[in-house]
Amino acid sequence: MFGTHYKLERYSIGLAVAIIVAASIGGLVEIAPLFTIHETVERAPHMRVYTPLELAGRNIYIREGCYACHSQMIRTLSDEVERYGPYSLAVESQYDHPMLWGSKRTGPDLARVGEKYSDLWQSEHLNNPRSVVPQSIMPAYGFLKRTELRTTDLPKDLAALKRLGVPYTDAMVRNASDDAKGQADPDGAWADGVRARYGDATHVRAFDGDAGTVTEMDALVAYLQVLGHLTDVAHASEAGAGK
Amino acid sequence: MVSTMTANERQAALVISILAAIVGLAMAAAGRHDPLGVHGAMVLLTGLMCAFWVIRDYYKPEPPATRLAAYYDEPIKAGILLALLWAAIGMFFGDWVAWLLAYPEMTFDAAWSSFGRMRPIHTTGVIFGFGGNALIATSFHVMQRTSRARLADQFTPWFVLVGYNLFCAMAVSGYLMGVTQSKEYAEPEWYADIWLVVVWIAYFALYLRTLARRREPHIYVANWYYLAFILVVAMLHIVNNLALPVSWAGAKSYSLFSGVQDAMVQWWYGHNAVAFFLTAGFLGMLYYYLPKRAGRPIYSYRMSIVGFWGITFFYVWVGSHHLHYTALPQWVQTLGMTFSVMLLIPSWIAAANALLTLNGAWHKVRDDATLRFMMVAAVFYGLSTFEGSFLAIRPVNSLSHYTDWTVAHVHAGTLGWNSMIIFGAIYYLVPQLWKRAHMYSPALVEFHFWSAIAGTFIYVFAMWNSGITQGLMWRAYNPNGTLAYSFLDTVIAMHPYYIARAFGGLLFLIGTLAGIYNVWRTIQAAPARTPQSDQPILAVAQQAGS
Amino acid sequence: MGLIERDPHTGHGTTGHEWNGIKELNTAVPWPVWAFLIAAFAFSLVWWILMPAWPLGTTYSKGLLGADERQVVAAGLRASADRRADWTRRVEKESFTALLADKAVMTDVREAGHMLFGDNCAACHGVGAKGGPGFPDLTDKAWLWGGSPDAVLQTLRVGVNTEHADSRVSQMPAWGRDGMLKEQEIRDAVAYVYALSHPGVTKDALGGNAVAGKTVFSANCAACHGANAKGDIKMGAPDLTDRFWLYGGDEAAIQESVFNGRQGHMPSWEKRLSATERKILALYILDMGRSGQ
Ligand code: HEM
Numbered sequence A: 001m002f003g004t005h006y007k008l009e010r011y012s013i014g015l016a017v018a019i020i021v022a023a024s025i026g027g028l029v030e031i032a033p034l035f036t037i038h039e040t041v042e043r044a045p046h047m048r049v050y051t052p053l054e055l056a057g058r059n060i061y062i063r064e065g066c067y068a069c070h071s072q073m074i075r076t077l078s079d080e081v082e083r084y085g086p087y088s089l090a091v092e093s094q095y096d097h098p099m100l101w102g103s104k105r106t107g108p109d110l111a112r113v114g115e116k117y118s119d120l121w122q123s124e125h126l127n128n129p130r131s132v133v134p135q136s137i138m139p140a141y142g143f144l145k146r147t148e149l150r151t152t153d154l155p156k157d158l159a160a161l162k163r164l165g166v167p168y169t170d171a172m173v174r175n176a177s178d179d180a181k182g183q184a185d186p187d188g189a190w191a192d193g194v195r196a197r198y199g200d201a202t203h204v205r206a207f208d209g210d211a212g213t214v215t216e217m218d219a220l221v222a223y224l225q226v227l228g229h230l231t232d233v234a235h236a237s238e239a240g241a242g243k
Numbered sequence B: 001m002v003s004t005m006t007a008n009e010r011q012a013a014l015v016i017s018i019l020a021a022i023v024g025l026a027m028a029a030a031g032r033h034d035p036l037g038v039h040g041a042m043v044l045l046t047g048l049m050c051a052f053w054v055i056r057d058y059y060k061p062e063p064p065a066t067r068l069a070a071y072y073d074e075p076i077k078a079g080i081l082l083a084l085l086w087a088a089i090g091m092f093f094g095d096w097v098a099w100l101l102a103y104p105e106m107t108f109d110a111a112w113s114s115f116g117r118m119r120p121i122h123t124t125g126v127i128f129g130f131g132g133n134a135l136i137a138t139s140f141h142v143m144q145r146t147s148r149a150r151l152a153d154q155f156t157p158w159f160v161l162v163g164y165n166l167f168c169a170m171a172v173s174g175y176l177m178g179v180t181q182s183k184e185y186a187e188p189e190w191y192a193d194i195w196l197v198v199v200w201i202a203y204f205a206l207y208l209r210t211l212a213r214r215r216e217p218h219i220y221v222a223n224w225y226y227l228a229f230i231l232v233v234a235m236l237h238i239v240n241n242l243a244l245p246v247s248w249a250g251a252k253s254y255s256l257f258s259g260v261q262d263a264m265v266q267w268w269y270g271h272n273a274v275a276f277f278l279t280a281g282f283l284g285m286l287y288y289y290l291p292k293r294a295g296r297p298i299y300s301y302r303m304s305i306v307g308f309w310g311i312t313f314f315y316v317w318v319g320s321h322h323l324h325y326t327a328l329p330q331w332v333q334t335l336g337m338t339f340s341v342m343l344l345i346p347s348w349i350a351a352a353n354a355l356l357t358l359n360g361a362w363h364k365v366r367d368d369a370t371l372r373f374m375m376v377a378a379v380f381y382g383l384s385t386f387e388g389s390f391l392a393i394r395p396v397n398s399l400s401h402y403t404d405w406t407v408a409h410v411h412a413g414t415l416g417w418n419s420m421i422i423f424g425a426i427y428y429l430v431p432q433l434w435k436r437a438h439m440y441s442p443a444l445v446e447f448h449f450w451s452a453i454a455g456t457f458i459y460v461f462a463m464w465n466s467g468i469t470q471g472l473m474w475r476a477y478n479p480n481g482t483l484a485y486s487f488l489d490t491v492i493a494m495h496p497y498y499i500a501r502a503f504g505g506l507l508f509l510i511g512t513l514a515g516i517y518n519v520w521r522t523i524q525a526a527p528a529r530t531p532q533s534d535q536p537i538l539a540v541a542q543q544a545g546s
Numbered sequence C: 001m002g003l004i005e006r007d008p009h010t011g012h013g014t015t016g017h018e019w020n021g022i023k024e025l026n027t028a029v030p031w032p033v034w035a036f037l038i039a040a041f042a043f044s045l046v047w048w049i050l051m052p053a054w055p056l057g058t059t060y061s062k063g064l065l066g067a068d069e070r071q072v073v074a075a076g077l078r079a080s081a082d083r084r085a086d087w088t089r090r091v092e093k094e095s096f097t098a099l100l101a102d103k104a105v106m107t108d109v110r111e112a113g114h115m116l117f118g119d120n121c122a123a124c125h126g127v128g129a130k131g132g133p134g135f136p137d138l139t140d141k142a143w144l145w146g147g148s149p150d151a152v153l154q155t156l157r158v159g160v161n162t163e164h165a166d167s168r169v170s171q172m173p174a175w176g177r178d179g180m181l182k183e184q185e186i187r188d189a190v191a192y193v194y195a196l197s198h199p200g201v202t203k204d205a206l207g208g209n210a211v212a213g214k215t216v217f218s219a220n221c222a223a224c225h226g227a228n229a230k231g232d233i234k235m236g237a238p239d240l241t242d243r244f245w246l247y248g249g250d251e252a253a254i255q256e257s258v259f260n261g262r263q264g265h266m267p268s269w270e271k272r273l274s275a276t277e278r279k280i281l282a283l284y285i286l287d288m289g290r291s292g293q
C-alpha cells in the first residue's frame, strides 16, 4: 500500500486523477439518487406557483439576506412541529430555485409564517421591528416602503424559471408585469387578471397599505404571506399529526 | 511586477488586460440599468489599470537570465499583503455584524448596511479574501521551495492573483448592492462564478507546470493537499453554481437545482468548501511551515498518506450532516452522519502527525510565538474536527443545528485553526521574503498571539453557551407537556453572549491590526543578507559548475 | 527507499527524501489509528444495517429497524399530547368560571399560555399583552368586542377583518380621505371627541369647535360609537370617553383616525391553533386582566 503510493506520488497527473476519483464518489452516490428515487419528493397535484409579485418579494428576501437569520425548514422534531406547525416536506420547495432552507435561526422559522400576521404588522415590522417588538434584534428595512418595485423584468424572470421546469403558462409569463401591479392594487384594472391566472385564493391586497404605488414592501409582504400556503399537503399528511 | 516579465509575457499581459477591458466595457454597457453595469465598470477599470502598468514598463529592459537563479517571490509578497488587507476588511465586518446582533441600531438607515448584506461580506472577506489569498501566496511559496524550481512563468501568477482578487471584489461589492445567489459561501452571481473558473484553470495549470520542473522525484505532502484543494474546489464550484441567468444584461440568475436536490448540492458544496478550502489547503500550509519552523522531520510519512486519502475520500460524503431532520431523505442523513464519524480518524491523524513532529522542539514552541501560532493551529484543528464529528451525530445536531453552537464550531475552526496557521506562516515568510533578519517587533508578535488566543476563547465559549442555551430553550417542555419558552425569550437570553462574542472578536481584530502594523514596519526596515540556501536547484548547480 | 538516515531524537528512520530541508520519518502508523478506524467503520456498518442508508437505483435500503423519522415525530407529538391530557381535558370540558377559579389548572394555563402567547400574539399585543399603537391592550377593562369569555374566544377563532367566513368586521370610515365630511366638520368632530376624555377642555381643540363637533358626531358617528360615545361592541367601535385608546388619544392621532379611517386586522387562529389552545389563550388573557388591575 505504501509502496504503491510511493510510486504514485512521483506523477503529478496520476495524483490529480486519483484525487478526482476519490473525491467524486461520495457526491455521486448521494446526489444522483435524489433524482431517481421517486419518494424523495412527495406529490402535490394542486400546488400553485409564486405569482410575479411574490417572486419579486422572494428575490428581495434573497437580496437582503433574510436567510442569514431565518430558516424555512421545520425539522421532524416534535418541539418544532408544536412551535411552527407541520414539518416541512420536500415538495413544498420544489419550485424554489434556489431553496431557502437556511442554516441559522437568529430569528424564528418562516416556513409557515404566511397569513400568521396582518399585512400591516408585516410592513410595520419590516419598517422598524422594534416599533412592534421592542426586544427584537432584526434590522430595520425602512427603504422598502420608499422604493418602487421594478416590474419590467418580471416576464424574463418567469421565463427563466419556466425553462427550469416551473409550470408557468405563457400567459403568466406575458402578463407578469401587470400581474405584479394588479396583485398589490385590489381595485385596479389588473387585479382580476391575477385571480384568473393564479386562482381565487391568491391574496390580492394593498400589502403595504397604499394601493397607489407598488413598492418593494408590497412584494416582500406578499411573499411572506404566501409562505406555507402553496400547497396544503403538509397539513393533510402525517406532518400535521398532533395538531 | 511588469519589469520582472519577459517581452513575450508583457505582450500576453497587455493582450489579456485589453481583452478584459473590452469585456468589462461590454458588461458595463449591457448592464447599465443593473448592478451588472457596476461590475462591468470594475472589470473595465481593472483591465485598463493593468494595461497601463504593462505599457508603462513595456520597454524596460528584460530581466536577465540570472533571474532563473532565484525564486519568483514578488507575487507571494503581493498575495500576503492582499491577504492582510482582506483580513482587516473581513474581520472588521465580522465584528460589526457581531455588535449588530447585540445592538441592532448600530448601523445606518441604508440598504447596504443591514445585517443580511454585511454578513456575507464577512464570510467572503475572511474565507476567500483572507484565506484564499493566503492559500495562493503560500502555495506559490511551497511549490517553488519543495520543487526547488522557480515558478513556471512570470505572468500566470499575476493573472491568478489579480483575477482572484477581482472575483473577491466583485463578490463583496455585489452584496452591498444586493447581488447574491443566496447560496452560502457561493453567493457571487453567475458572471463572477464563470470568471473564477477561468482563474482557477490558470492556477491549476501553473501548479502542474511548476511541479513538472521539480528536481526531487517525489511530490511532497503539502503539494498533495494544495492539489486536492485546487481540483476539488473547482469541481464543487462548477456544479453548485450551475444557474440560468435571467438575461445577459443583468446580474440575477436562477439556480439550476431546486428544493431538496438544491439543498443537497449546496451542502455537498458548502461542507466541502470547508473541507478543501479551509482544511486541505491549510493542511498543505501546515505540512510545510510547521516542520520548517520547528526544524524537525515530519513524524510519519505513512500517517501522511493515510490522513490525506482518508480526508480526500471521506469528506465528500458528509455534506448531508447540514440537513439532519430536514426534508432530505433519511438515508442520505445516515450516510452523512456515519462518514462524519469515520472522518474524525484521518483528521486526527493529520493533527497528530503535526503535533508529534514537534517532539524534540517543544522548547522552541515555548520561546517562539511564530511556532506557537502553528502549534495552536494544529490543536484547534484537532479540536474543531472532533467537535464537527460530534455535531454530525443526529441527536447532537438536533440540539445544535440552527443555533450559535454551529457558529462556535465555525470560529474554533476559522479563528483557532485557519487564522492561526496563516499568521504563523506570515510571520515566518515576511522576514524571509523581504530579506529581513526578523520581524520588526517580536514583542508585538507575542501580543498578537495572546490577543488572538484570548479573543478566540472568549468568542468560542460565548457561542457555546449561547448555542446550547438556545437549543435547550427551544426544546424545553414544562412538566405539564407544553413548551416552556417563546422564541423571543431565547432572543433576549442571547444578549449577554452576543456582547461577549463581539468583545472577543474585537480582541482578535486588534491582534490582527497589530500584526499588519508589524508586517508593515518590517517591510520598511533595512534589508539583511539573502540566505544562500534559498535558491532553486538549477541555480545552485550552475554556481557549482562555474 | 533511498538513503536511510536515523532521526537522533525519535530513533525512527527517514524516507530518504528531502524537500528544501524538510525530511520525513518513515514511522509506522501507530496501531490505535487502525483500531479507531476499524471501530468507526464497525459503528457505521451497524448503523447502515439498522437504519435507512444506501441508495439502490429507485429505492434505498430501509434498515432492519424500519426506522422512519416521520413516525418518530408523530409518536413524540402524541406523547406530549398525552402528558398534557389530564389538565387539557379539563380545560376542554369545564366552564370558564370554574377554570378561572381553579388554582391548579390556572398554573398549567399560565405555563402553557406563556409560549402560546409569546410565539403567536406577542408580536402585536406585546409580551405583557399591554398592546401598542394599533394593537389593543388585552389586560385593561376596555374591550372592543366585549370581555366575556365567549366574546374573546370568538375573536380568537374568527379574527377581525379577516378572510374567515364569520370574521368580525370593523370599519372606521375615512371621513376626510373619502370626502364624506368637510375639513371644518372634521376639525370640529375631533375637538368634540378630544373634549370627551379631557374634562378640562371644553370648546376648542386643533382649530375645531367642540360644540359644533357634537352635531357632527350625532349625525355621523353616533350610529357606531353610540349617542353617548360609549362605543358598541357589536361593531367593535371603541368607547371614546374613557382613557383607553387604540390608536392614541392626542389630537393628531384622533385626527388621523377620523380623516383616514381605521381597519384593525386581527388574524383568525382557527387553522393555526387548536380549540384547546385557543381556550387556553382566552383563559390566559382573562387571567392577566384579572391580575393586571
Ligand atoms: C474578528 C473576528 C471575527 C468576528 C467578530 C466574527 C463574527 C462573526 C459573526 C457575528 C458571524 C455571524 C454569526 C451569526 O449569523 O449568528 C460570523 C459568521 C461566520 N464567520 Fe466570523 N468572525 C470573525 C472572524 C472570522 C474568521 C477569521 C473567519 C474565517 C476565516 C470567519 C468565518 C465565518 C464563517 C464561515 C461564518 C458563517 C457561519 C455560519 O454560517 O454558520 N470569521 N462571524
Ligand code: HEM
Residues within 6 Å of the ligand: A103, B184, B270, B274, B278, B279, B318, B321, B322, B323, B340, B343, B344, B347, B381, B384, B385, B386, B387, B388, B389, B390, B391, B392, B393, B397, B400, B401, B402, B406, B409, B410, B413, B414, B417, B418
Ligand atoms: C471532521 C471534520 C468536521 C466535521 C465532521 C464537521 C462537521 C460540521 C457540522 C456537523 C456542522 C453543523 C451543520 C449544521 O448543523 O448546520 C458544521 C458546520 C460548519 N463547519 Fe464543520 N466540521 C468539521 C471540521 C470543520 C473545520 C476544520 C472547519 C473550519 C475551519 C469547519 C467549518 C465549518 C463551518 C464554516 C460550518 C458552518 C456551515 C454553515 O454555514 O452552516 N468545520 N461542521
Ligand SMILES: [Ca+2]
Residues within 6 Å of the ligand: A103, A104, B184
Ligand atoms: Ca450558515
Ligand SMILES: [Ca+2]
Residues within 6 Å of the ligand: B181, B183, B186, B187, B188, B189, B190, B193, B241
Ligand atoms: Ca455563486
Ligand SMILES: [Cu+2]
Residues within 6 Å of the ligand: B270, B271, B274, B318, B319, B321, B322
Ligand atoms: Cu459540514
